[in-house]
Amino acid sequence: MSTTPVKALDETGRQKLMVGWVKSHTGDLLRYARSRVRDPEVADDLVQVTFVSAWQTMERFAEESSPRTWLFSILKHKLADHYRKVYREGKQVSGFEIVDDDPAATAFVPTGHWTNTSKPTDLNGAFEPDEKEQLDRALRHCLELLPDNLRGAVEMKYLLEKDSEEIQKTLGISATNYWQQLHRAKLKLRSCIEGRLTSNS
Amino acid sequence: MALTDTLIIHCRKVTELVERRDLKSLTVGERAGLWFHMRICKYCKAYEVQSQAIDGWLEDRMSTSSDTATLEAKILARLRG
Numbered sequence: 001m002s003t004t005p006v007k008a009l010d011e012t013g014r015q016k017l018m019v020g021w022v023k024s025h026t027g028d029l030l031r032y033a034r035s036r037v038r039d040p041e042v043a044d045d046l047v048q049v050t051f052v053s054a055w056q057t058m059e060r061f062a063e064e065s066s067p068r069t070w071l072f073s074i075l076k077h078k079l080a081d082h083y084r085k086v087y088r089e090g091k092q093v094s095g096f097e098i099v100d101d102d103p104a105a106t107a108f109v110p111t112g113h114w115t116n117t118s119k120p121t122d123l124n125g126a127f128e129p130d131e132k133e134q135l136d137r138a139l140r141h142c143l144e145l146l147p148d149n150l151r152g153a154v155e156m157k158y159l160l161e162k163d164s165e166e167i168q169k170t171l172g173i174s175a176t177n178y179w180q181q182l183h184r185a186k187l188k189l190r191s192c193i194e195g196r197l198t199s200n201s
Numbered sequence: 202m203a204l205t206d207t208l209i210i211h212c213r214k215v216t217e218l219v220e221r222r223d224l225k226s227l228t229v230g231e232r233a234g235l236w237f238h239m240r241i242c243k244y245c246k247a248y249e250v251q252s253q254a255i256d257g258w259l260e261d262r263m264s265t266s267s268d269t270a271t272l273e274a275k276i277l278a279r280l281r282g
Binding site: 015018023026027030044048055104107112114119122124136139154157158162164175179180193 | 258
């Protein structure tokens with residue numbers, strides 16, 4: 001394997017290196033992107049723009065990190081950009097508060113207690129280990145069903161590694177608003193997963 | 202504020218705090234209220250366990266779907282174009 005620094009490579013050398021990176025890392029990047037956005041075409045496009053961006057900024061590649069780490073960091077930024085756009089466009093379409101689809105408004109009675117139909121039914125805790133595969137399927141399915149803005153709130157938490165201030169800055173929303181979105185997303189996810197596991201058992 | 206006002210929080214608030222706690226420290230009052238509520242409410246306790254299970258999965262997940270070869274070709278064409 002060549003140890004020539006990227007900066008010292010000529011155009012042909014860089015092209016060869018980039019082709020190698022495309023062949024080595026596209027699969028992992030694609031799996032990562034597809035598990036984080038609903039539309040496979042969007043995931044494909046995000047991986048493509050990741051490589052385009054990597055190609056355009058190749059001289060900035062710091063040799064101390066691996067190409068894989070560098071490419072994943074670019075992809076994460078692209079995903080964060082994607083969810084920022086989705087979030088802002090969603091707000092324009094549906095308004096700031098999605099009152100008619102607020103699970104927190106329907107899961108609890110006005111005094112703040114669970115409604116009979118929304119309270120957790122599996123009181124032994126969560127999801128037994130022998131249900132692992134079924135659980136994975138339910139989780140994937142329910143994540144797909146989340147509205148884009150709520151999915152964005154969830155994905156941002158992991159894309160930006162739980163950096164609360166960075167998430168709020170990226171989405172352009174207040175801390176309180178972000179907690180609300182995350183809370184709504186989790187209520188929907190939990191209820192959907194439990195419903196699915198119950199109906200399949 | 203009376204101690205009971207601090208300690209008695211309702212389920213909706215509790216589930217909010219469970220989510221927020223993962224990203225930001227709660228106040229002493231919020232922690233006390235959460236602790237107390239979890240000792241008396243089996244539904245919120247179940248919510249907490251399930252929520253943490255979902256968080257664990259979200260952190261670990263990797264999709265199994267892949268169509269790598271086609272995408273590789275597209276990327277290389279785009280880079281050459």
